[in-house]
Amino acid sequence: MLKKILLALALLIVIAAGYAVFEIGPRNIIGMLRYDQRREGDYKEGDKAPDVVLKSLDGQSDVRLLDALRGKPLVLIFGSYT
Numbered sequence: 001m002l003k004k005i006l007l008a009l010a011l012l013i014v015i016a017a018g019y020a021v022f023e024i025g026p027r028n029i030i031g032m033l034r035y036d037q038r039r040e041g042d043y044k045e046g047d048k049a050p051d052v053v054l055k056s057l058d059g060q061s062d063v064r065l066l067d068a069l070r071g072k073p074l075v076l077i078f079g080s081y082t
Contacts, residue, residue, distance in 0.1 A: 049074050 021029060051066045065074075 049076070 024032075049065060049069070051064065053062045053064055055061075056063050
C-alpha cells in the first residue's frame with residue numbers, strides 16, 4: 001500500500017514538473033533557478049528615499065530624485081505593465 005502511495009506521489013510530481021516546463025518554458029525555469037536573487041529590502045515604510053539620478057523620458061537629461069520631490073511624498077512602484 002505504501003509503495004502505491006509513493007508511486008502516485010512521484011507521478012504527480014513528474015506531471016507537475018512537466019506542466020511547469022510546458023507553461024513557463026525550460027529556458028525560463030533555468031533562468032529563474034539560476035539568476036533569481038530576490039531578497040527582502042533594507043528600506044522600511046517611512047524611510048527617506050535615497051538620492052538617485054534617473055534618465056528623463058527624452059533620454060538626454062538627468063533628473064535627481066530629491067530635486068523632483070521638493071518635499072512632496074514619493075511612492076515608488078516597480079513592476080511590469082506589458
